[in-house]
Amino acid sequence: MTLEQGTVTTGSSLQRCPLCAGSDIEVHLEATGGALAHDALGSSRTDVGHGKVLRCRGCGFVFSEFRPADEELHTLYREMNPTVYEKEAQGRLKTAQRHLKMVQRHIAGGRLVDVGCASGSFLKVAAEAGWTVTGVEPSETLANYAKKLLDGRGDVHCATLQQAKLQPQSFDALTLFDVLEHVTDPLAFLTECASLLKPGGYLFANVPDISSLQARVLGGRWPLLLAEHLNYFDRTTLKRCGDAAGLRWIAFDRRPASFTVEYVLYRLSQHGIPGSSLGHRMVQENSLGSMCIPVYLGETFAAWVRA
Numbered sequence: 001m002t003l004e005q006g007t008v009t010t011g012s013s014l015q016r017c018p019l020c021a022g023s024d025i026e027v028h029l030e031a032t033g034g035a036l037a038h039d040a041l042g043s044s045r046t047d048v049g050h051g052k053v054l055r056c057r058g059c060g061f062v063f064s065e066f067r068p069a070d071e072e073l074h075t076l077y078r079e080m081n082p083t084v085y086e087k088e089a090q091g092r093l094k095t096a097q098r099h100l101k102m103v104q105r106h107i108a109g110g111r112l113v114d115v116g117c118a119s120g121s122f123l124k125v126a127a128e129a130g131w132t133v134t135g136v137e138p139s140e141t142l143a144n145y146a147k148k149l150l151d152g153r154g155d156v157h158c159a160t161l162q163q164a165k166l167q168p169q170s171f172d173a174l175t176l177f178d179v180l181e182h183v184t185d186p187l188a189f190l191t192e193c194a195s196l197l198k199p200g201g202y203l204f205a206n207v208p209d210i211s212s213l214q215a216r217v218l219g220g221r222w223p224l225l226l227a228e229h230l231n232y233f234d235r236t237t238l239k240r241c242g243d244a245a246g247l248r249w250i251a252f253d254r255r256p257a258s259f260t261v262e263y264v265l266y267r268l269s270q271h272g273i274p275g276s277s278l279g280h281r282m283v284q285e286n287s288l289g290s291m292c293i294p295v296y297l298g299e300t301f302a303a304w305v306r307a
């Protein structure tokens with residue numbers, strides 16, 4: 001990864017697997033440029049490269065070689081530009097409704113914390129369904145959106161999980177939508193999340209799945225290979241991570257995410273998928289572009305119970 005001015009400058013190259021600490025590591029995918037910077041983050045990105053991706057021969061975990069220092073990562077997320085993200089608000093609401101259905105298959109209500117709550121779509125639908133909700137979000141802009149959206153029906157902490165200092169064993173459910181792939185130490189992070197649950201409480205996580213059909217077919221063009229994705233789980237390594245964090249795995253599921261046609265074509269064109277550039281130009285001018293469609297990007301949703 002080449003680092004330019006204004007990008008992440010402190011961090012380290014991993015020599016050991018962040019999941020099992022094994023040192024028998026191979027290259028899974030070579031880097032395609034794409035330094036971790038403001039314009040390479042989130043849905044408003046202009047650069048879609050990713051750094052070198054490694055694989056642990058011991059446990060099969062796939063992860064990016066470069067680990068930015070926590071401080072730098074927090075600064076990046078705090079200042080992330082959410083313009084495109086907000087344009088997709090309608091799609092996010094649909095995705096949030098799907099998330100709630102998946103959660104309520106296991107538990108009907110209680111105290112819920114959404115870690116990495118972004119602009120609060122999930123908190124909103126959960127609050128409307130009767131849950132007592134808390135959100136944690138390090139980006140100031142997104143946390144402010146979430147507060148506005150909730151309109152007093154829950155707490156939103158503009159902080160990292162560590163800074164939020166939530167009460168241990170105080171929640172019935174904890175959700176991590178598209179969060180675990182972003183943290184430098186996923187096992188420590190999941191362990192801390194588990195500690196916030198009451199015994200018998202539920203933890204739900206959605207992550208990109210490196211063994212999904214989409215990831216295997218698209219290889220280096222898989223849209224979820226991104227500079228800010230540090231961890232690439234599959235069902236085996238996700239389950240292993242949960243076991244090590246003191247959780248009992250109960251189910252896997254798959255969720256489609258909802259996006260507008262224009263956004264899907266825009267992102268595909270950034271990854272050089274044939275026909276998508278032309279398609280993107282064609283739908284920009286008409287109503288087809290703003291239609292919401294469900295898309296399976298190759299992700300896995302997992303449910304656990306705290307023992």
Ligand SMILES: [Zn+2]
Pocket residue numbers: 017018019020021022056057058059060061
């Ligand atoms: Zn390993």
Ligand SMILES: [Zn+2]
Pocket residue numbers: 178181182229
């Ligand atoms: Zn992500």
